[in-house]
Amino acid sequence: MLGSVVVGIGIAGSVRMRDLMAPLSSSAAEQISIRGFVSRRSLEDQQGVKQISMTEALSRDDIHVAFICTENTSHEENIRQFLEAGKHVCVEYPMTLSHTSAVDLWNLAQQKGLVLHEEHIELFTPDFKQLKKDISGKTLEEGKLHFTGGPLKANFGFPSFSGIARLTWLVVLFGELTVTSVDLVEEKENKYMKMTAHLLTQQHKPLTWIEERGPGLGRAKHVEFRFQDVTITELPAGQREPVGLFMQDLLLFCRKLQGEVSAAELQAERNRILHCLELADRIQQITENTHA
Numbered sequence: 001m002l003g004s005v006v007v008g009i010g011i012a013g014s015v016r017m018r019d020l021m022a023p024l025s026s027s028a029a030e031q032i033s034i035r036g037f038v039s040r041r042s043l044e045d046q047q048g049v050k051q052i053s054m055t056e057a058l059s060r061d062d063i064h065v066a067f068i069c070t071e072n073t074s075h076e077e078n079i080r081q082f083l084e085a086g087k088h089v090c091v092e093y094p095m096t097l098s099h100t101s102a103v104d105l106w107n108l109a110q111q112k113g114l115v116l117h118e119e120h121i122e123l124f125t126p127d128f129k130q131l132k133k134d135i136s137g138k139t140l141e142e143g144k145l146h147f148t149g150g151p152l153k154a155n156f157g158f159p160s161f162s163g164i165a166r167l168t169w170l171v172v173l174f175g176e177l178t179v180t181s182v183d184l185v186e187e188k189e190n191k192y193m194k195m196t197a198h199l200l201t202q203q204h205k206p207l208t209w210i211e212e213r214g215p216g217l218g219r220a221k222h223v224e225f226r227f228q229d230v231t232i233t234e235l236p237a238g239q240r241e242p243v244g245l246f247m248q249d250l251l252l253f254c255r256k257l258q259g260e261v262s263a264a265e266l267q268a269e270r271n272r273i274l275h276c277l278e279l280a281d282r283i284q285q286i287t288e289n290t291h292a
């Protein structure tokens with residue numbers, strides 16, 4: 001049995017605790033039990049789980065795994081502390097807010113022989129799974145992915161990082177990308193922002209990625225993918241699944257802990273994650289250069 005701790009008790013942290021308290025039966029998730037949670041606030045027991053200090057979480061021999069569910073600006077420091085202490089880490093996306101820090105952390109994990117896993121629930125959604133099937137074998141001519149949502153709280157980082165889930169969709173669907181230009185509109189007083197990134201596939205086909213957030217904007221994705229023979233303007237509904245998104249991610253993490261994911265798969269996943277973070281970094285740099 002592996003002992004675990006959840007760090008950061010927001011939406012994601014609470015869902016992690018719920019899933020750890022009730023793992024999918026007869027699944028690999030049953031091998032992890034939760035021994036406590038860490039928060040910078042002083043909290044009552046949560047879902048029957050006790051708060052413990054960071055020092056205790058890092059030093060206890062019966063804690064082998066940390067779930068990092070804090071705001072994005074804290075991920076890097078949290079991951080490093082747990083890896084240094086010899087614990088496996090599952091971190092909610094984005095792993096960090098720069099490509100170089102992610103490379104560093106990954107090297108550290110490898111050196112220590114630990115699993116470093118970045119959650120990507122967007123890849124488990126029924127609409128994504130269906131979309132991937134629907135477009136397989138088709139030749140893209142041009143595409144657009146426009147995400148809208150409410151304003152994020154502070155400390156979620158530049159939109160290309162907080163929105164890494166959308167970039168990950170594009171990379172999984174269309175392969176490695178390059179950035180051609182970026183436009184950012186920001187109205188801080190209105191809590192409004194719109195980032196438009198122009199990307200190119202390796203076949204030089206244009207993709208536009210828009211992240212737009214503001215009060216009153218509902219969480220939604222609008223797509224327009226033009227292929228040689230067909231144009232997709234709506235996400236397919238997909239088949240609802242009995243296992244929740246975070247639970248699916250937990251199962252993947254557990255398979256990694258048990259050494260059931262092949263080296264080739266791990267390498268491909270790591271390449272994808274680092275490529276996305278590199279693109280996010282590039283998008284931020286281009287914006288900072290043009291708006292300086």
Ligand SMILES: NC(=O)C1=CN([C@@H]2O[C@H](COP(=O)(O)OP(=O)(O)OC[C@H]3O[C@@H](n4cnc5c(N)ncnc54)[C@H](O)[C@@H]3O)[C@@H](O)[C@H]2O)C=CC1
Pocket residue numbers: 007008009010011012013039040041069070071072092093094121153162
């Ligand atoms: N909510 C979701 O469905 C998903 C969230 N994520 C990721 O999970 C992470 C957390 O996101 P959410 O749980 O949605 O955000 P949240 O805002 O609900 O939670 C963030 C956590 O940080 C804590 N926190 C922030 N600043 C603090 C401070 N100064 N002192 C004490 N505590 C502080 C909050 O209390 C909470 O524990 C992010 O990395 C996000 O990208 C990833 C996929 C899905």
Ligand SMILES: C=CC1=C(C)/C(=C/c2[nH]c(/C=C3N=C(/C=C4\NC(=O)C(C)=C4C=C)C(C)=C\3CCC(=O)O)c(CCC(=O)O)c2C)NC1=O
Pocket residue numbers: 011121122125149162163164165166219245
């Ligand atoms: C209750 C059901 C619920 C669902 C179905 C849900 C889905 C969901 N939330 C996500 C991210 C996220 N979701 C949130 C937050 C929220 N998400 C919300 O639905 C609400 C109400 C908030 C907060 C007020 C955040 C902060 C992320 C990570 C950042 C992001 O990708 O936007 C993602 C991955 C990103 C993507 O697909 O683009 C999914 C699939 N989240 C949920 O909480």
